[in-house]
Amino acid sequence: MCGIIGYVGKKEAMPVLLDGLRRLEYRGYDSAGIAVLNQKKHTIKSIKSVGKIDKLEEKIGGSKFFGNTGIAHTRWATHGKPSAKNSHPHSDCTGSLQIVHNGIIENYQELKEKLIKEGHKFKSETDSEVIAHLIEEYYQKDLATAIKKVLKLIKGAYGIVVIHKDLPEKIIAARKGSPLIIGVGKHETIVASDASAIVRYTKQVIYLDDGELIEISPNNFEIFNVNNKKITKKVKEIDWEIDKIEKGGYAHFMLKEIFEQPSSVSDTMRGRLVKESGNVRLGGLRSIEDRLRKIEKLSIVACGTAYTSALVGKYMIEEYVGIPVEVDYAHEFRYRKTIIDEKTAVLAISQSGETADTLAAVRESNEKGALTIGIINTVGSTIAREVEAGVYNHAGPEISVASTKAYTSQIIVLAMLTVFMGRQRKMSYVMGKRIIEELEEIPKKIKEILKFSNKIEKIAKKYSKFNSFAFLGKKYNYPLAFEGAIKLKEISYIHAEGFAAGEMKHGPIAMIDENFPSVFIAPKDSVYEKNISSIEELKARKGKVIAITTRGNKKIEKTVDDVIYIPKTLEMLSPLLTVIPLQLIAYYAGTSKGFDVDKPRNLAKSVTVE
Numbered sequence: 001m002c003g004i005i006g007y008v009g010k011k012e013a014m015p016v017l018l019d020g021l022r023r024l025e026y027r028g029y030d031s032a033g034i035a036v037l038n039q040k041k042h043t044i045k046s047i048k049s050v051g052k053i054d055k056l057e058e059k060i061g062g063s064k065f066f067g068n069t070g071i072a073h074t075r076w077a078t079h080g081k082p083s084a085k086n087s088h089p090h091s092d093c094t095g096s097l098q099i100v101h102n103g104i105i106e107n108y109q110e111l112k113e114k115l116i117k118e119g120h121k122f123k124s125e126t127d128s129e130v131i132a133h134l135i136e137e138y139y140q141k142d143l144a145t146a147i148k149k150v151l152k153l154i155k156g157a158y159g160i161v162v163i164h165k166d167l168p169e170k171i172i173a174a175r176k177g178s179p180l181i182i183g184v185g186k187h188e189t190i191v192a193s194d195a196s197a198i199v200r201y202t203k204q205v206i207y208l209d210d211g212e213l214i215e216i217s218p219n220n221f222e223i224f225n226v227n228n229k230k231i232t233k234k235v236k237e238i239d240w241e242i243d244k245i246e247k248g249g250y251a252h253f254m255l256k257e258i259f260e261q262p263s264s265v266s267d268t269m270r271g272r273l274v275k276e277s278g279n280v281r282l283g284g285l286r287s288i289e290d291r292l293r294k295i296e297k298l299s300i301v302a303c304g305t306a307y308t309s310a311l312v313g314k315y316m317i318e319e320y321v322g323i324p325v326e327v328d329y330a331h332e333f334r335y336r337k338t339i340i341d342e343k344t345a346v347l348a349i350s351q352s353g354e355t356a357d358t359l360a361a362v363r364e365s366n367e368k369g370a371l372t373i374g375i376i377n378t379v380g381s382t383i384a385r386e387v388e389a390g391v392y393n394h395a396g397p398e399i400s401v402a403s404t405k406a407y408t409s410q411i412i413v414l415a416m417l418t419v420f421m422g423r424q425r426k427m428s429y430v431m432g433k434r435i436i437e438e439l440e441e442i443p444k445k446i447k448e449i450l451k452f453s454n455k456i457e458k459i460a461k462k463y464s465k466f467n468s469f470a471f472l473g474k475k476y477n478y479p480l481a482f483e484g485a486i487k488l489k490e491i492s493y494i495h496a497e498g499f500a501a502g503e504m505k506h507g508p509i510a511m512i513d514e515n516f517p518s519v520f521i522a523p524k525d526s527v528y529e530k531n532i533s534s535i536e537e538l539k540a541r542k543g544k545v546i547a548i549t550t551r552g553n554k555k556i557e558k559t560v561d562d563v564i565y566i567p568k569t570l571e572m573l574s575p576l577l578t579v580i581p582l583q584l585i586a587y588y589a590g591t592s593k594g595f596d597v598d599k600p601r602n603l604a605k606s607v608t609v610e
Contacts, residue, residue: 002102003029003074004180005197006161006171009188009218013037013070014060016190020197021053021072025599029074030082032056035089035098036070039168044098048087068218069169071161073100079108080125090129092136093121097143097164099135101128102193103157103178111153131160139164144172144215144224151176151213151226157356161191174213179354179382182206182214182221184235189216195238195378196397203238207380236380251591253598254400254491258583259450262443264395264405265576268412269439278432279423280416288389291371293424295345298323299338299370301330301361302349305403305486306410310349311479312575313414319572320431321421331357334364345371347417351398351406353381362386375413377406391417400598402490404583407483408446411576415439418572438570442577445567449580452564456581459546459562460588466517469496471582472504473521474531480521480575480582487586491597494589501534509537517544519585520560521578524550525571535559546585548578 003024007016013036021032033048034056045065049056053074073088080086089098105111108127111134116122120133131150138146143164151158157177163170173180173191183190183198183205190198191214198205206221208214212231214223223231250256257264272281285292298317300310307329314325328338330348334357340346346365350358353376362383365372374383374390377398384390395409416439419432463469471484481498488496499508501520512518518538522531536559538545545560550568557563566577590597 002076002193003197004071004100004102004159004161004191004193005073006071006100006163006173006191007188008069008169008171008216009185010068011188013067014065016201017070017072018053018057019200020190020192021056021074023196023200024074024192024194025053029076031075031077031084031087032073033075033087033089034060034065034070034072035163036065036067037163037165037168038067039069042165042168044095044163044165046089046091046098048084048089050082050084050087069163069171071098071100071163071171078104079127086124086126088128090124090126090132092132094136096166097132097135097139097162099128099132099160099162101131102159103176105130105154105158106156107154130154131158135162141166143167143170144213147172147174148213148224148226148228159193169217171216172213173208173216175208176210177356177359177382180208181380182208182216184221187218189218189221191216196399199238204235205238205380206233206235207385209385210382239379252400252587254402254404254587257398257400257405258580258587260396261405261408261580262447262450265408265412265446266443267394267396268409269416270394272416273436273439275433275436275440278429278436280419280436282391282416282420284391285373285389285420288371288373289424292345292421294343295371296323296343297326297340298345298347299326299328299333299340299365300347300349301328301333301358303330303355303357305407305483306349306351306358308479308483308486309407309410309414310347311482312411312476313347313417315476316414316418316572317421320418320427321425323421328361329357330355330361333361338364338368340365340368340370342369342371345373347373347375348383348387349375349410350381350383351377351393351403351410353378353383355383359383359386375410377409401600401603402487402586402597408576408579412439412442415573435570435572438573441569442573445569445577446580448567449577453584456564456584457588459564460585461592462562463517463544463546464492464494464589464592466515467495468511468516469494470504470508470512470516470518471496471498471521472501472518472534473498473578474501474527475525476571476575477521477523477578480578483579484519484521484582484585487582488589490600490603491586491590492593492595493601501531504534505537509541512538512541512543514542514544517546519546519548519582521548522556523548523566523571523574523578524553524568525574532556532559548581
């Protein structure tokens, strides 16, 4: 949520900032703003607007924004409703400085009250504006020193970027709990909350860590902590290509990313499957291999879609590794008395690697002496750096807010982790080899499903008129019922709930009638006959049923209203195939209603506040 972009260099800042904002749109936002510092006049010009970037550009119109230094921001409202006055950047009383901020300042109210008593005039309802006035309070011709003093006063999470008219070729940024990345180019430096805003200009980056402050200019940067100790960091290289974050002819990023899954899951497995030994090679776990062999319990923490992939992982690991697995929402993990110790591994799953609740769960686990592991898609992210070891998804950048290819890559990693840990224990070579052979076939089988996207589109449009849906599954596909419901809610705003199939008769079946259709995930697996019994119960209540089942199962057509077929695979890997129709149903239901499926209302790609 919320996007930051700052530029200092030889180019005009405005076009770079607007381009950066566009590339940050996927994070979710409700307003935007921009500020450019004119070096010759030593003035800062700012414009802010509610709504999409298009609205901001309309407001800018023919206004002249000359200057080589500037900052811009997309806001997702936390304190204060979406409005121009609450949008970023925020200024001090004099207009000498402008700041953008991601995160939450927990003690802003007491700081604001004190500043008002001292004569400061506030223009917004936000917590962020407090930062601008505090800097003004401490500024004595040394901006970095003033900011360091402010950072010691504020509590909470922040990614802050500041410009001041006295420093026409300098930007100062700081972070704690909210990501900031520095792009180092030729005669230009960029600061952003996300690499997608940088990659067009440079692949050379520095990742700021918590408690660090950086002063950047076109040809230089210096990093300090809040106690003014200088820090040396290596410049790293992003492996993204710019075409990876373009639509490539698809109507939406979501559709592009659904259709990229044969490639993205291949990329996740590339170089990691060792069929001749019936094992997998996970280099990121090499340093903890002996400790992992000795753990007696695994706790998985995640939020949203990552949570449903974690539930799939629970079934895999308990069945094939033989150790107990707990799955917690990360935001609940912190607030219950978790029983973890040095014989527990805590596995954090996060697409962005910046999810605030998941990061907090990792830190809690580190403090309690548990082994912490990450499954992360974003290289260099905070969670990736704070866990003891981990596995990168290598799914590539995911732009649409609704996760698709990152989700399937998470399940692939969980399957590989199952083989890795299983072979450490009692999994046979034969079983390890069989799972690997089936994993190798998954990209081809996903392609086969995608060939029938037109049929799935017709089904989705047929049912998009209904106001409520049930999604049902059992065993490995029980978590997919949750995932299907999440996707439909996110993208089409249709009310949907996911249920374990056996739970339907314990209450939810009271809702079923001809106006409450169900999507039943029922491949030909060990619980298929149980699922058929549950489908019959729905049909007896006049419920309409869309079934997702294994190819060749023609008999089911006599029972249900519509059928979507998937290829056969191992039961543990079936979620990798059943999820594809669920993603397409949500996509086509959303587009049939005319919604912007890449940027669902009220949602953000990376939730960096609690």
